[in-house]
Amino acid sequence: MLSPMATPVHSTYLYNIYNLLSSKIDPNLLEDMVRGIYASLMPREETFFKALYTFDIGQNDLTQSLFLNMTIVQVIAAIPNTVNHFSDIIKNLYNLGARSFWVYNTRPLGCFPKILTSFPLAEKDSVGCAKPYNLLAQRFNAELKNALARLRIEFPLATIVYVDLYSALYSLYTHPTKNGFEHPLVACCGYGGKYNYSEEAICGGKISVNGKNITVGSCKDPSVRVSWDGVHFTEAANKFAFDLVSSGDFSDPPIPLNLTCHPR
Secondary structure (H helix, E strand, O other): OOOOOOOOOOOOOOOOOOOOOOOOOOOOOHHHHHHHHHHHHOOOOOOHOOOOOEOOHHHHHHHHHHHHOOHHHHHHHHHHHHHHHHHHHHHHHHOOOOOOEEEEOOOOHHHHHHHHHHHOOOOOOOHHHHOOHHHHHHHHHHHHHHHHHHHHHHHOOOOEEEOHHHHHHHHHHOOOOOOOOOOOOOOOOOOOOOOOOOOOOOOOOOOOOOOOEEOOOOOOOOOOEEEEEOOHHHHHHHHHHHHHHHOOOOOOOOOOOOOOOOOO
């Protein structure tokens, strides 16, 4: 997961090519990774042309801004800058030989137990999610989709796919039982409150309950739960969403994942 505005949380991305303080792109570091100091760790250079570059963008940029006490209006105002930074990433990778891009939009943030707990007075939608924060995510996604459309025009030899992960995941909140899930708004690994989430009782942490120290642990069956720890989805929810989006039915253009890597 790569975020142009902040270091992602729980990311497997090893080398951050951004300066967190300035949010400015370092155009040389990625090239150094490929051809320079990390060359021995990289695949052969011709492999980069054949690779599929996947991006999961938006969640950290939006939520970290909210928890820095920015208003929703302020966060919305920053979205174009965030998306422009991301467009620069695509351009830089294209210039280095990349041709296939699979870009996930951001998730329904207003359904996260952390958001619901932190902003309890927010207006709720029909399934109990915090409406203003889902609208914020939708605003980001619209900006991202438009940016990718512009990049397709600029780079007609590239395959640039916008993947609507938001809609795939939101179906877990609208029809949880139908899809084999339960309690979608409640964290599986957490403790306390309506949504089983508390900043003082993070998953895996130690807390004192009635004078006894306990570890905040998992619910009985994570395979039927949507939220893992109030911020991240369970493996079951991620698999459900992946099975939907990999078909191409949630993509623009509607290209299935197994055909995305075919160079034009």
